[in-house]
Amino acid sequence: xxxxxxxxxxxxxxxxxxxxxxxxxxxxxxxxxxxxxxxxxxxxxxxxxxxxxxxxxxxxxxxxxxxxxxxxxxxxxxxxxxxxxxxxxxxxxxxxxxxxxxxxxxxxxxxxxxxxxxxxxxxxxxxxxxxxxxxxxxxxxxxxxxxxxxxxxxxxxxxxxxxxxxxxxxxxxxxxxxxxxxxxxxxxxxxxxxxxxxxxxxxxxxxxxxxxxxxxxxxxxxxxxxxxxxxxxxxxxxxxxxx
Numbered sequence: 001x002x003x004x005x006x007x008x009x010x011x012x013x014x015x016x017x018x019x020x021x022x023x024x025x026x027x028x029x030x031x032x033x034x035x036x037x038x039x040x041x042x043x044x045x046x047x048x049x050x051x052x053x054x055x056x057x058x059x060x061x062x063x064x065x066x067x068x069x070x071x072x073x074x075x076x077x078x079x080x081x082x083x084x085x086x087x088x089x090x091x092x093x094x095x096x097x098x099x100x101x102x103x104x105x106x107x108x109x110x111x112x113x114x115x116x117x118x119x120x121x122x123x124x125x126x127x128x129x130x131x132x133x134x135x136x137x138x139x140x141x142x143x144x145x146x147x148x149x150x151x152x153x154x155x156x157x158x159x160x161x162x163x164x165x166x167x168x169x170x171x172x173x174x175x176x177x178x179x180x181x182x183x184x185x186x187x188x189x190x191x192x193x194x195x196x197x198x199x200x201x202x203x204x205x206x207x208x209x210x211x212x213x214x215x216x217x218x219x220x221x222x223x224x225x226x227x228x229x230x231x232x233x234x235x236x237x238x239x240x241x242x243x
Contacts, residue, residue: 002176004130004139009169011147012117016162019154026155034152039209041145042116042202049122049199052192058234059196059227066197066223067216076218079114080107082167110160112208113153115217117146118168119201119224125191127172131179139172189235190228197227 023031053059070076117123126138154161175182186194201223204215 002127002130002173004136004143005127005169005172005176007136008123008139008143008146008172009165011143012150012168013162013165015147015150016154016159016164019151019161020159023155023158031152031155035156036210038149038152039206041206042209043206045122046199046201046203046206049195050203051196052199053196054189054192055231055234055239057238058230059193059200062193062197062226062230063200063220063223066226067220069222070219071216075221076111076216079111079218106157108208108214109153110157111218112205113150113157113161114164114167115201115205115221116149116209117164118171119198119217119221122195122198123168123172124175124198124224125195127175128179128183131176132183186228187232187235190231193231194224194227197223 122138122142126136126142130136130139150161150164201217201220204220205217207213208215208217
C-alpha cells in the first residue's frame with residue numbers, strides 16, 4: 001500500500017487549496033519573504049544531497065548530457081504547456097482571485113513548483129524505498145515540508161499548485177511499483193550519485209525561486225535517469241583503468 005505517496009500527494013493538494021483560499025488575506029511582503037525562505041530551504045536540501053556524491057565525473061556528465069537531452073526534446077516547453085492545462089482545469093473547481101503575475105513570471109514560478117515537488121531526489125528515492133521495504137518515513141517527512149510549501153506557493157500562483165499533486169502521485173506510484181526491479185540493481189554508490197544529481201537540480205531550483213538565476217531546471221530532469229547507469233559504468237569500467 002503506497003501510504004507515503006498518498007499522504008505526500010494529499011499534502012500538496014490540500015496545501016494548494018488552503019493557500020488559494022487564504023491567499024488574499026496574507027500580505028504580499030510575507031509571501032515574498034516566505035518564497036525566499038523556501039528557496040533557501042530548497043538549496044539546503046540540494047546541498048545536503050550533493051555532499052553524498054561518490055563519483056563526481058559521472059554526476060557532472062549526467063547533468064550535462066541530461067540537460068542537453070532535455071533541451072533537444074524541448075522538455076521545458078512541454079511542461080509549460082502541461083502547466084497551463086493544469087491551471088485551467090483546477091480553476092474550474094477552486095475559485096481564485098488570480099495570481100496577479102505576468103504570464104511569463106507565472107509560468108516560470110509554476111515550473112519551479114512542479115520540479116520541486118516531482119523531481120526531488122528525496123521524493124523519488126523515498127518512493128523506491130517505500131515500495132521495496134515498506135518504510136514510508138522519508139515521504140512522510142517530505143509531506144510536512146510540501147504542505148507548507150504548497151500553501152505559500154498557492155497564495156501567489158492560485159489553484160494550479162494543487163494540480164501538481166496529480167503528476168507527483170503518478171510519478172511516485174510508478175516508481176513504487178517498479179521499486180522491486182530497481183533497488184536490487186543499485187549499489188550504495190549508485191544511490192548516492194543519484195541523490196547528488198537530484199541535489200544539483202534542487203539547488204538550481206532554489207536559485208530560480210529566489211530569482212538569482214533562471215536555471216533550465218525542467219530541461220535538467222533527464223539527468224536523473226542517467227545518473228545511476230553512468231555511476232555504474234564509471235565505477236565498473238573507468239575507475240579500474242585509472243586506479
